[in-house]
Each structure stands twice: as structure tokens, then as C-alpha cells.
């Protein structure tokens with residue numbers, strides 16, 4: 001699967017009129033600062049890119065784009081299709097207005113990890129097999145790809161697409177790490193240690209909302225935190241309690257719906273490992289309600305939105321009477 | 323000019339912190355931000371802080387006053403915390419310039435006394451740059467990254483920190499630590515400055531063409547079709563405004579207490595849907611309009627009202643932190659002038 005094939009597909013569908021627009025990634029000032037974009041003509045596709053810096057999940061943009069007149073072609077990586085399914089399940093996307101083309105993904109790069117190696121003044125970043133070659137005004141650097149991949153790609157849940165109209169993917173071997181191993185480390189801590197860990201991380205939060213706004217599960221038209229009538233609206237964290245509360249509420253609200261797409265952690269300017277909160281919920285849901293992967297399909301009922309008589313009772317965990 | 327070996331620098335922090343609250347770029351949980359120095363903290367000079375030092379003068383939240391109701395009387399309590407003198411260490415030249423931008427807003431009539439108090443209490447130690455990055459745009463905004471404008475300017479060359487007082491406040495600070503400093507000549511610093519200037523020439527965003535951003539072109543730029551494309555993927559998160567050293571908008575909000583109200587202010591962002599919302603509604607209804615506000619303010623409105631001074635200092639934080647990699651450099655290249663390739 002070549003980038004030129006992807007572009008060809010896009011221009012063919014635009015030219016034939018089958019689709020009105022294409023959603024993809026657009027070239028930036030540097031190799032690494034691609035922006036999600038819509039392309040409406042073959043000329044605009046000149047700037048279409050698909051490479052190691054296409055980490056951004058495009059599925060959420062379909063909430064808006066699928067309500068426009070005409071079909072939208074969207075290219076999706078395997079993990080993006082989980083978010084897509086989940087959004088469909090929640091009736092956020094008009095399915096008939098979308099044409100999904102599945103594309104392969106060999107793991108995306110994290111420019112912040114590259115920079116945190118002290119690499120500055122970057123002129124270009126190129127992948128060469130397992131190596132990433134970075135040319136800078138201070139000289140050339142080479143790093144092992146595994147050291148500079150996005151967290152979500154290091155723990156990739158699957159290289160298989162769970163939704164598409166057409167696939168251009170040829171398949172890639174998944175060699176990811178266990179996504180629950182970091183959660184297990186947190187579980188092994190004492191409550192005080194864990195509290196310290198999260199205080200350290202969450203004290204950095206600037207409440208910029210990047211995590212919430214990028215999240216495909218956060219699709220409320222008006223978030224409770226933005227709604228003055230809710231009584232809990234806030235534009236900033238006034239104290240430690242609010243710093244934690246924002247994230248705890250958010251994690252509860254996406255529990256059972258979060259597909260573990262990893263976007264929250266990817267975009268956080270302070271690199272707070274938000275995925276660990278969500279993964280703890282996923283792990284618990286798996287243990288308490290049986291294995292469940294949000295977004296794996298469009299019609300199953302979610303563990304927390306379904307009721308069965310043998311559902312778990314608080315007493316099963318905390319003891320005491322039913 | 324004076325100098326001190328970096329191996330001895332924690333002595334310097336110690337002496338300063340006996341007299342003042344000392345803030346420095348400190349690494350915690352993997353990220354560098356300005357924080358209060360205490361013994362054992364890791365001070366990092368070669369990274370850009372995620373949050374800018376505007377926090378020191380214009381914090382994200384600040385209590386203004388409280389109202390206490392007792393029967394039919396209302397007591398007004400001034401909640402401002404008196405600001406003791408403090409020192410901010412290691413401020414990069416772009417960030418030093420941001421205080422000048424903020425001064426234009428908060429020290430103009432009517433003076434914002436909350437900001438003024440902090441500004442008077444703060445002593446700023448600037449740090450010259452020696453390894454600027456590709457996201458640096460300071461030179462495009464007229465900032466000389468080898469000359470931090472502060473109370474004291476400092477440079478780090480070959481394991482030594484050079485310090486030079488610029489203002490009276492700066493003199494006072496250096497006299498406090500005089501015992502730790504030795505006299506130095508400026509040869510090595512001058513060499514570093516020359517080198518940095520050469521590096522600037524190789525950086526892609528240090529020479530942006532801004533010629534089109536004039537008050538005369540205000541309407542034309544405002545009506546550009548390009549705003550649609552530039553803003554289409556914007557998530558309205560506000561990250562760009564919160565990490566920006568010059569973004570200055572705030573909201574005043576009330577927090578209901580048991581017996582009254584606590585009135586506080588907190589940063590606001592023009593990227594938010596309720597920004598400047600009035601009883602008649604929201605004047606900017608689409609994200610494109612809000613996005614446009616951010617850049618029009620920085621590049622056109624602010625300079626039109628402030629003798630040509632942009633309200634961007636080219637620090638590049640919005641460029642490195644935006645989740646969709648949209649930023650002021652891309653806007654300038656699209657709309658700034660003919661010479662942006």
C-alpha cells in the first residue's frame with residue numbers, strides 16, 4: 001500500500017463525484033506538524049500526506065462532516081475504526097454519508113519523544129525501517145523507532161480494521177506491548193503512593209481541554225463543564241480538588257465507551273498519562289463484566305448500559321449486604 | 323559582568339530563596355514548568371517551559387474579593403493576597419518580551435492593581451538563548467534572543483553562568499549574591515551571541531514576512547476566505563491560548579459560598595464558545611470566527627492600538643502544543659505577505 005495509491009483513490013472518487021470531500025492529513029511547515037483537513041478537489045490533494053506523523057484520529061470530524069450534503073471519504077487506521085464504530089453506536093455519525101477506506105498502520109511517531117532526546121532545530125524526519133533519521137541544524141541524529149513511537153502505537157490493540165467500505169490494507173504484524181502492564185504497576189502501589197503519583201501528574205494540568213475536545217467519546221454538544229446552568233462549569237482548576245475532579249468525572253463518563261484510542265494522552269501538552277485512568281476502567285470492566293472492547297462492533301450493548309440480573313453488586317466488591 | 327560556576331549554582335538558589343520566593347524552570351513528572359524552588363528540585367535551562375512565566379504576574383485563577391451576607395448587610399472583603407518580593411529565574415528573551423506586551427494591557431489606565439502589585443514585587447532574571455529551535459519565531463517579532471530584557475540578564479557558556487544587572491532591582495539582587503560571584507569579562511558571552519545569531523539565520527520561522535498585517539488591511543484580512551481552511555480542524559480546546567505568554571483574556575466568575583459569594587478571575591480563551599458572551603448572545607458564533615479573533619488580535623488589532631507592537635513574541639508554544647498542529651506560523655504564511663514562500 002503506497003501513499004500514491006491512497007491519493008489516487010481519493011482523486012478518483014472526487015472526480016467521479018462519488019464523494020464530495022475527503023478527510024485526511026495535510027502537510028505542514030515541518031515533516032511532523034500535519035493537520036487534519038478536508039480536501040474537495042484534486043488540486044487540494046497535492047498537500048495530502050500519509051506517513052509516520054498521521055497519529056491524529058479522524059473519526060470525530062465525521063460528526064460534522066457526515067451532516068453535510070454529499071458523501072465524505074475518510075481514510076482510517078485500524079484504531080480509528082473502533083472510534084468510528086462507537087460513534088455510530090451513539091448515533092453521532094450519519095453512516096450513509098461516509099465512505100470508509102481502511103489503510104495500514106505500522107505505528108506512528110511522537111515528535112515530543114524525539115525532542116525529549118534533546119533533538120532540536122529539526123529540518124526533516126524520515127523513517128527507515130526500524131530507524132528514524134532526524135536532520136537538524138545542529139547535525140543528524142538517528143533513533144530507534146520503538147523509542148519514539150506514540151504510546152498508543154506501542155500498545156496497539158489491533159492491526160485489523162473493524163469497519164470499512166473498502167480496504168486498501170495489506171496487513172501488518174502487530175508486535176505491541178501489553179497495554180495493561182502499566183495499570184498493573186499502579187494497582188501494585190499503596191493508596192498513598194498512587195495518590196502521590198496522580199497528584200504529581202494532575203498538578204500539571206492547565207485545563208486546556210485538549211484531552212476532552214479531541215476525545216471521540218466526548219461528543220456532548222455542550223459539556224457539563226462549559227454549561228453555566230450546570231453549577232459545575234469551570235474554565236480553570238481553582239485548586240487540587242478541581243484538578244482531579246475534572247479527570248475523574250471525564251473518566252467515569254467515558255467508561256465503557258472509551259475505545260482506548262490514546263488521543264487524550266497524545267495531545268496533552270503536559271503529557272499527563274490520561275490513558276492509564278481509562279485503561280484501569282477497561283481492565284476492571286473486563287474483569288467484572290467479561291471481556292469487552294468498545295467500538296469492536298456497532299450493535300452489542302455496552303457493559304454499563306446493559307442490565308442483567310446477575311450484574312455485579314457493590315457488595316460483591318466491598319462486602320456487606322446486598 | 324559577573325559569573326558563577328554551574329556546579330555551584332544551587333548555593334545561589336539557596337541564598338536567593340532565603341530572602342525571596344524563587345521561581346525557576348523546574349522539571350516535575352517529566353515536564354518543565356516555572357515552580358517554586360526548594361532544595362533538591364531539578365532546574366532545567368535547556369527546555370522551553372510548557373506554561374509560560376505569565377503565571378507569575380497573571381495567574382490562571384486569582385481571588386478578587388468576597389461578599390458576605392449577614393441579614394440585610396453585605397460585607398465586602400478584599401481577598402487580594404499581598405505579594406512578597408519574588409524572583410523568576412531563567413526567563414527566555416521571548417518570554418521577557420511578553421511582560422512588555424502584558425504591561426500595555428494591564429498597566430494602562432485603568433491600571434490593574436492586582437497585576438501591578440505582582441509586577442512591582444517580581445525581579446526577573448532573563449536568560450539568553452544559545453540553541454534556538456525550529457519552532458522559534460522570536461526574530462520575526464523583533465525580539466533579539468541574545469538580549470533578554472529583564473532586571474538581570476544571564477547567559478550560560480561552558481558550564482558557567484554569566485550575570486549582568488540591568489535595573490536597580492537587578493543590582494539589588496546581585497548584591498545579595500555578590501559573595502558567590504566573581505568578576506568576568508564578556509568575551510565568551512559575545513562569542514555565544516554571535517553564534518546564536520548565525521543559528522537564527524538557519525531557522526525557518528525567524529524571518530517571516532509580516533508586512534501585510536497593518537491596520538489599513540484590517541478589513542481585507544478579516545474577510546479572507548483562507549480563515550475557513552485554516553480553522554476547519556480546530557478543536558476549540560484553547561491550548562494555544564493557555565500556553566501563550568501574551569494571551570491576556572480573563573473571565574470574572576462567582577463561586578457561591580455558604581453565606582455569600584467569592585469573586586475570582588480566571589483565564590479565558592477566545593477559542594471558547596462562551597467567550598465574551600453577552601445578554602444578547604455570542605458575537606462570534608462559529609469556530610472560524612473565534613479562531614480568526616485569536617490571530618487578528620495578535621497580528622492586527624493589538625499592534626493597531628499599541629504603536630505597532632504585536633501581541634505575539636514568537637515563542638512557538640502554540641506551534642508545538644496545538645493538538646492539530648495549527649498555529650500562528652501557518653496563519654502568517656497564508657496571510658502575512660508575499661515573501662512567505
Ligand code: SF4
Nearest residue numbers: 205206208209211268
Ligand atoms: S489536555 Fe492535559 S493539560 Fe489539557 S485539560 Fe487535558 S489533562 Fe489538562
Ligand code: SF4
Nearest residue numbers: 566634635637638640
Ligand atoms: S501566539 Fe504562539 S508563538 Fe505567539 S506568543 Fe503566543 S504561544 Fe507564542
Ligand code: SF4
Nearest residue numbers: 569570571592616619
Ligand atoms: S482575544 Fe484571544 S488571542 Fe487575544 S489575548 Fe484574548 S485569548 Fe488571546
Ligand code: SF4
Nearest residue numbers: 556557559560562644
Ligand atoms: S490549540 Fe489548536 S486546536 Fe486547540 S484551540 Fe488552539 S488552534 Fe484550535
